Amino acid sequence: xxxxxxxxxxxxxxxxxxxxxxxxxxxxxxxxxxxxxxxxxxxxxxxxxxxxxxxxxxxxxxxxxxxxxxxxxxxxxxxxxxxxxxxxxxxxxxxxxxxxxxxxxxxxxxxxxxxxxxxxxxxxxxxxxxxxxxxxxxxxxxxxxxxxxxxxxxxxxxxxxxxxxxxxxxxxxxxxxxxxxxxxxxxxxxxxxxxxxxxxxxxxxxxxxxxxxxxxxxxxxxxxxxxxxxxxxxxxxxxxxxxxxxxxxxxxx
Numbered sequence: 001x002x003x004x005x006x007x008x009x010x011x012x013x014x015x016x017x018x019x020x021x022x023x024x025x026x027x028x029x030x031x032x033x034x035x036x037x038x039x040x041x042x043x044x045x046x047x048x049x050x051x052x053x054x055x056x057x058x059x060x061x062x063x064x065x066x067x068x069x070x071x072x073x074x075x076x077x078x079x080x081x082x083x084x085x086x087x088x089x090x091x092x093x094x095x096x097x098x099x100x101x102x103x104x105x106x107x108x109x110x111x112x113x114x115x116x117x118x119x120x121x122x123x124x125x126x127x128x129x130x131x132x133x134x135x136x137x138x139x140x141x142x143x144x145x146x147x148x149x150x151x152x153x154x155x156x157x158x159x160x161x162x163x164x165x166x167x168x169x170x171x172x173x174x175x176x177x178x179x180x181x182x183x184x185x186x187x188x189x190x191x192x193x194x195x196x197x198x199x200x201x202x203x204x205x206x207x208x209x210x211x212x213x214x215x216x217x218x219x220x221x222x223x224x225x226x227x228x229x230x231x232x233x234x235x236x237x238x239x240x241x242x243x244x245x246x247x248x249x250x251x252x253x
Contacts, residue, residue, distance in 0.1 A: 107141060107142050108139050108140070108141050108147075109139060109140050109143075110137070110138065110139045111138045111139060111140055112138065113138055114126070114138055114146075114148065116138065116140070117138075117140070117146040117163070120140065120143075120144060120146060121165075122146045122163045122164065122165075122221060123163070123221075123248045123249075123250055124146040124147075124148060124161060124162070124163040124223075124244070124248050125244065125247035125248050126148060126150065126161070126243075126244060126247065127240070127243040127244065127247060128243075128247065131153065132152070132153055132154060132240065132243070133150045133151060133152060133153055133159075134150065134151045134153055135149075135150055135151050136148055136149070136150040137149040137150070141162075144164055144165065144168060145162055145163070145164035145168060145171050146162065146163045146164065147160065147161070147162050148160070148161045148162075152227055152230065152236070152237075152240060154233070154236045154239075154240065155227055155229070155230040155233040155236050155237065155240075156229070157211075157227040157228060157229040157230040157233075158227070158228055158229065159225065159226065159227045159228075159230075159240070160224075160225070160226045161223070161224070161225045161244055162223065162224045162225075163221055163222070163223050163248065164221070164222055165220060165221065165222070166217060166220050166221065166222050168222065169222075170222075170224075171222055171224055172213060172215060172224035172226055173226075174211070174213050174224075174226050176203045176204070176207050176208075176209060176211065177203065177204045177207060178201040178202060178203055178204060178213070179201075179202050179203065179204045179205065182201070182202040182234065183199070183200070183201050183202075184199075184200040184201075184234055184235075184238060185197060185198070185199060185200070186198040186199075186200060186214075186238045186241070186242065188242045188245055188246060190218070190245075190246075190249045190251065190252075191249055191251050191252055192251055194218070194219075196216055196217075196218055196245055197216060198214055198215070198216040198238060198241050198242065198245070199214065199215050199216065200212065200213070200214045200234050200237060200238045200241070201213045201214075201215075202231060202234050203231065209228050209229075210228075210229060210230075210231030210232075211226060211227055211228040211229065211230060211231065212226075212227050212230040212231065212233070212234050212237040213225070213226050214226075214237055214238060214240075214241035216241065216245065218245065218248070218249075218250070219250070221250075223241075223244070223245065223248070225237065225240060225241045225244060227240075
């Protein structure tokens with residue numbers, strides 16, 4: 001009896017004890033696992049923070065490197081942009097000037113023949129003998145001056161004859177220095193007996209162009225004859241001027 005009681009009593013004590021022991025063991029295991037988990041999570045967080053910090057440093061260094069690399073390129077692009085704008089501005093200015101010039105009337109207008117000068121109230125004719133000249137070109141300058149360009153076959157020089165109203169002033173357009181010692185005076189008479197005095201001048205010997213200029217006035221019309229390579233033939237230029245004036249006589253049909 002006593003043995004059985006003791007045996008039961010021992011079982012009653014053993015079972016709860018075992019339960020308590022197992023509970024403590026489980027608690028200890030659970031506690032250990034929780035502590036281990038916390039340390040693992042802390043380590044993971046630390047690694048993540050270190051990794052993120054490293055990434056930020058790497059990104060910062062990369063951004064700095066890219067900025068340094070892009071710096072000169074950015075300056076070049078900016079400079080190229082300024083040059084493009086300046087080129088565009090210059091092009092627009094040039095275009096404006098070209099358009100403005102295009103809008104201006106041409107001061108020299110070619111015409112068909114000397115008969116076209118009549119509308120200006122002017123008469124300018126070359127000699128009757130067409131062996132004296134060649135390649136005539138007729139034009140009007142500024143709407144008021146008659147001009148004939150031709151080759152003087154006597155002197156072998158390019159020549160320009162002009163006629164314009166006296167109010168136009170000097171219509172020759174020749175401003176070279178002349179040799180005063182070689183200045184000549186010639187004259188001719190029109191059909192009505194009017195005397196026309198012709199002045200012939202030769203450019204100075206050191207002039208860039210060795211030309212001869214003849215000028216005269218008939219009533220209210222001023223005439224000029226310029227030959228740019230007739231330095232040795234002033235007499236021939238004077239005779240050409242006389243012939244032009246005779247044919248340009250306003251009273252002559």
